[in-house]
Amino acid sequence: MAKVNTGRNILIVDDESESAILRAVRRRLEEEGWRTVVVEPEPGYSVGEEFEAAALWSIEQDLPDAVLLDVRFGEHRDDQFRGLGILGEIVERWPKLPILMFTQYAQGPDRETAVRGSLQWDSPVDFIDKLASPDEVVLRLRRLIGTSPESIPIGNNILLDVNARLVYIGAGEDRTAALDIQGMKFEIFRELATSWYRSPGELVAFSRLERYSEGEDPRASLRVRIREIKDAIGKAMNTRFGPSELILNVRDQGYRLVPPK
């Protein structure tokens, strides 16, 4: 899979960064193209205090694109909610830095709810529980960081290049541009891909797509363009996409991208 976030850093602040669950998350983040930096303080008197100091120092030194921050550091009573204290310090000093809190359960203790309530509603802070799949973690981070990627890989064989305004088919050196997908057709495909990249199940309503169609019957015009996009990609991949493949019409409400298997 093509990496789309090269050069972006995610700082991981967790006393169990070598646990299997964290390793799986880190592997998935690296697949995404992010570089993971793990805070590893020298062992000291208090696990929580050491991590707090090391995390703040690390952010100061090398401002990351986002922080993945644990709530609980060790078993000591004072460190049960240490991460919330660290969160407070970070928000105060770097209010725009996206932070994903790694909790036991997202709908967990009242103190987390209280912290959520004490933040500005648009603070780039979110909570996710540690059992969340690595894919979920990636989706949350994408939204927290908020910037649109320069390219979006759709499955293994389709790559949308936002800057070049081209859709590439194939993998590696065999990759070629599908030149039939340009102009309005590219915009339609970009809308669908961007929405899918942000949240795989999100439908793009007709009202949003019809601005890229024209004529007396924009819905019919849109239908034709969608068919042309599917045919162009199918031709380049030596296949033909059926009604429920690649771009799906959902109960006459809009369209949704379904990456080919």
Next chain:
Amino acid sequence: MNRLLTSFKIGGGVIALGGVVSLVLAPLIGEKVFDFLWVLEPLTYIGGALIVAGLGVAVASYAVAERQNRSIQGLNGQYAGNSWSETTLQYFQPFDHDLGRPLRRIAGKERELRAVMRAAPGVADPGVIDLLDEIERQTPNFRLMMSNIQVLIQLESPDKDEPLQPVEPTEVVRRIADLYTAVAVEAGKEITWWSEPAELGLVYANSNAIEHIVTNLVDNAVRYAGTHVEVKLTKNPSHFFVRVWDDGPGIAQQYLQHLFDRGWTPEVVQREEKSSSGLGLFIARSLARRMGGDLTVESDNSADGDHHTAFMLSLPSNLTAPLNGLR
């Protein structure tokens, strides 16, 4: 009043102590003092009666004081001692953390193994992949169950309403769709969600409660759907709505009225092993009503292609609250 009760407590204690002293001294001094054997018995009786009376006064004083204490604190909305639900919650939280630990290890190892197998495609037996998928599928189920227990305990605490906060319902639904999309895909199903209008905006609500209700609805829908689950967000000037639709076999009309009963699942009717606790919909409707909204269901179980089930959650947007300075 308190001083009077304290006097009663002390008085009762002194009387009871006098009774004990009388009982102890009766065999020793009763005979000498009165020089008659028959005097012994009356003194014993008097001692016993004093103990009973003294303890009665002391216990009654304590009971009255305790009741008075609770009624005063109840008026303030706070109990010095914890209510049953608060105590349970306090015990549950560390338990919650400890119970999650082995599951995090299992899920972590499963994900590592999956990564190893992805690195060497074609080597693994498809049966092994099915087993790994099953572990991954059970993870959201476990997350929801733990969350259900927690919310159920909180529901028992009538004084503990969380304050309203600005919430983007679109973001809440997006998170839930993200969580269940992978589960649905592995089961050969798919989730589609959208909002109308596309930018639904903010409402003032309890974010945790919305997330909890919709998670239960989507979990249910993914379990019973044929191939499709749809989640649609809409709004009017006073409320917002989340409709969770699935193309499953539908629910017979006679069972619809029991759907929100605590512990009811379709397996109850079929006398089969339960696949869920039957708490999810009960909790979801209780939470919705507690927030001034409602949760309703509509279903068609006809044999033709139109069979489906749709849950409609309606909740007040509370958009006037900030203007009235009620936040």
